[in-house]
Amino acid sequence: MCGWFTVRLARSLRDMLAIMEELEAKGVTVEFTTQGFTVRPDGGDLTTRLILHIITAVAQSEREMTRERQAEVIAIAKQTPGKYP
Numbered sequence: 858m859c860g861w862f863t864v865r866l867a868r869s870l871r872d873m874l875a876i877m878e879e880l881e882a883k884g885v886t887v888e889f890t891t892q893g894f895t896v897r898p899d900g901g902d903l904t905t906r907l908i909l910h911i912i913t914a915v916a917q918s919e920r921e922m923t924r925e926r927q928a929e930v931i932a933i934a935k936q937t938p939g940k941y942p
Contacts, residue, residue, distance in 0.1 A: 868920070873913045 866887075867873035880887055881898040888895040892912065894905050 867913065869917045870910065870913045873909070877909070 867876050877887070877896060881896075884898045886895060886897050889909075892908070894908060895901070896905055896909060
């Protein structure tokens with residue numbers, strides 16, 4: 858299976874681990890073209906798995922921070938009557 862970018866495959870580290878476990882059980886090799894690494898079903902390279910986990914964890918953290926900032930802006934907008942819908 859060829860993936861463009863790791864964060865397109867899953868929204869969280871937990872989801873990524875579950876998806877990768879399922880793909881490995883089916884014998885699927887996953888290649889992430891943008892990052893330039895491949896995860897093989899035989900366990901493969903430990904460093905590659907570590908990189909996958911780090912990239913996914915950072916992406917999850919960025920999404921959570923974006924969500925928090927968005928909630929703060931919405932709360933501020935609600936406090937300013939007539940200016941925002």
